[in-house]
Amino acid sequence: MATAAPPAPPATPQLRGVQPLRAGEGHSFFWRRLHSLTGIVPIGAFLVEHIISNFEAINGPLAYAQQVKFLNSLPLVRLLEWAFIFIPLAYHALYGVFIAVRGRSNVNVYPWAGNWMYLTQRITGIIALLYIGQHVWRQRFSGVMLPEHPGAAFAKVQHELSNPWMLAIYVIAMIATTWHFAYGIWLFAAKWGITPGDKARKRFGYVCAAGGAGLCLMGLISIYAFVGPKYQNAPEDVMPEQPAGITLPAPENPVSGSTNPAPSSLQQ
Amino acid sequence: MPSTIKVEIKRQSSPDSSPITEKFEIPYRPGMNITSLLGEIALNPVDVTGKSTTPITYDSNCLEEICGSCAMLINGKASMACSALVDKLTGPNKDQTITLAPLSKFPVVRDLAVDRSVLFENLKKVKAWVPIDGTYDLGTGPRQFPQVQEQRYPLSNCISCCCCMEVCPQFNDVTNFVGAATIAQAKLFNMDPAGAVLAEDRLRALAGDGGIQECGFAQNCVQACPKGLPLTEAISDMGRDVFVQQVKDLFTR
Numbered sequence: 001m002a003t004a005a006p007p008a009p010p011a012t013p014q015l016r017g018v019q020p021l022r023a024g025e026g027h028s029f030f031w032r033r034l035h036s037l038t039g040i041v042p043i044g045a046f047l048v049e050h051i052i053s054n055f056e057a058i059n060g061p062l063a064y065a066q067q068v069k070f071l072n073s074l075p076l077v078r079l080l081e082w083a084f085i086f087i088p089l090a091y092h093a094l095y096g097v098f099i100a101v102r103g104r105s106n107v108n109v110y111p112w113a114g115n116w117m118y119l120t121q122r123i124t125g126i127i128a129l130l131y132i133g134q135h136v137w138r139q140r141f142s143g144v145m146l147p148e149h150p151g152a153a154f155a156k157v158q159h160e161l162s163n164p165w166m167l168a169i170y171v172i173a174m175i176a177t178t179w180h181f182a183y184g185i186w187l188f189a190a191k192w193g194i195t196p197g198d199k200a201r202k203r204f205g206y207v208c209a210a211g212g213a214g215l216c217l218m219g220l221i222s223i224y225a226f227v228g229p230k231y232q233n234a235p236e237d238v239m240p241e242q243p244a245g246i247t248l249p250a251p252e253n254p255v256s257g258s259t260n261p262a263p264s265s266l267q268q
Numbered sequence: 269m270p271s272t273i274k275v276e277i278k279r280q281s282s283p284d285s286s287p288i289t290e291k292f293e294i295p296y297r298p299g300m301n302i303t304s305l306l307g308e309i310a311l312n313p314v315d316v317t318g319k320s321t322t323p324i325t326y327d328s329n330c331l332e333e334i335c336g337s338c339a340m341l342i343n344g345k346a347s348m349a350c351s352a353l354v355d356k357l358t359g360p361n362k363d364q365t366i367t368l369a370p371l372s373k374f375p376v377v378r379d380l381a382v383d384r385s386v387l388f389e390n391l392k393k394v395k396a397w398v399p400i401d402g403t404y405d406l407g408t409g410p411r412q413f414p415q416v417q418e419q420r421y422p423l424s425n426c427i428s429c430c431c432c433m434e435v436c437p438q439f440n441d442v443t444n445f446v447g448a449a450t451i452a453q454a455k456l457f458n459m460d461p462a463g464a465v466l467a468e469d470r471l472r473a474l475a476g477d478g479g480i481q482e483c484g485f486a487q488n489c490v491q492a493c494p495k496g497l498p499l500t501e502a503i504s505d506m507g508r509d510v511f512v513q514q515v516k517d518l519f520t521r
Contacts, residue, residue, distance in 0.1 A: 013385065016283075016375035018439060019478070020389035021446040026477030029514065033481060103484060104440045109344050114487030118437060121484075190485050193508020196501045 057225040061154035069150035131173035151239025182212020278369035302349035326380035336427030410461035423456040432489035445482035448489035471513035
């Protein structure tokens with residue numbers, strides 16, 4: 001039985017200008033969605049954690065040091081740091097720059113709200129990238145090593161913010177980063193089809209705006225805790241090296257009124 | 269009331285020649301639109317200095333915003349010539365010059381006529397059709413519920429004018445983004461009870477380079493669309509469907 005071959009599909013003509021869709025080719029869908037996802041988890045989740053942790057600064061140098069000590073005592077903390085902060089952050093940042101340079105913003109012609117937000121998301125992203133670069137270098141990888149000396153955390157940040165230029169940079173970066181995060185969540189919900197409807201997107205926009213404003217406010221209050229009058233001239237290290245004796249067993253004959261318990265039978 | 273309308277038109281005589289700007293001053297009539305304005309120039313193609321020139325070339329057919337062929341940049345913004353009213357374009361004192369230019373992201377054929385083949389190629393890539401062509405009788409089609417019709421109808425209003433692509437910051441020759449119109453048509457045909465047989469093909473096509481992931485959600489498309497298509501909703505819905513299809517394919521193919 002003769003079967004006629006189906007007619008070959010017409011070849012795509014060579015076009016000038018913008019090229020047609022490369023249907024089913026390449027992996028940019030994966031990389032772009034990964035960029036979107038990393039912005040929420042782990043980076044966004046870490047941003048929230050970071051701002052909440054830093055909010056402890058309002059309770060003073062010791063409370064702040066205890067936060068730093070707690071985070072650095074998490075199991076496998078260096079692995080967590082690289083796997084869930086540095087590597088995803090570097091990917092999100094570099095792919096984000098790649099996205100930004102490929103867009104052709106046209107707010108000058110079409111000054112619509114969404115178009116402004118499109119541009120703002122790119123600008124705040126670049127600000128956050130520049131800020132986080134110097135922030136990670138100066139606060140994590142140079143100066144006093146906070147993982148080993150958590151008690152020095154408050155003073156280290158206080159010294160940094162004593163420079164008015166640096167203070168301005170921190171305030172601008174706090175606003176830019178929380179903005180980028182809040183609108184990023186909104187974009188995530190819109191692009192992944194979580195909020196397809198106009199009303200859903202609008203309502204979720206208010207949620208994101210409120211959440212972002214709250215985070216930003218918490219961050220700014222934390223900054224104020226370092227530069228405000230309350231904790232001026234914080235001690236260089238509120239958790240100095242403990243003298244060796246502190247690790248010895250409790251004294252055998254506690255003085256009367258001491259809260260030390262009687263020595264156990266093992267110690268005796 | 270002004271007696272004349274001042275117009276500046278960016279023209280070029282062939283795809284490769286360099287563009288020039290010609291100025292015209294044409295008699296005003298109440299209720300004019302850009303189509304009738306271009307018609308006035310065609311009647312008497314003489315520029316403002318009295319130099320004789322050629323009529324302006326532009327694509328048009330229906331003259332009632334249904335064929336989608338007369339999209340151009342009117343005062344810098346992508347709009348349809350047939351539904352752009354002169355009275356709304358000359359400013360509060362009705363004395364401002366109207367500027368006309370071809371769509372900026374499509375290759376110019378001549379004057380205001382551009383080649384929008386990329387949209388039609390994209391529609392082919394996502395198989396934006398119902399596959400009913402057969403050599404035998406396919407019988408009656410599957411039943412379509414009115415609820416589905418109501419969701420599909422707004423998407424069927426697309427006139428392929430390309431305004432959504434022109435205004436999109438992501439639609440450019442670096443990303444080669446597919447544009448909102450094609451994504452909306454993919455949704456339209458995925459929701460068709462007969463067209464749904466190609467749904468997976470469409471979703472896989474939209475995950476290719478230049479696909480739905482390039483959308484930056486600037487939402488200009490939905491603002492500019494002369495037919496008011498729910499384009500952002502379509503992109504959002506298709507974004508989810510494309511993602512689900514990719515995950516399914518990862519585990520089952």
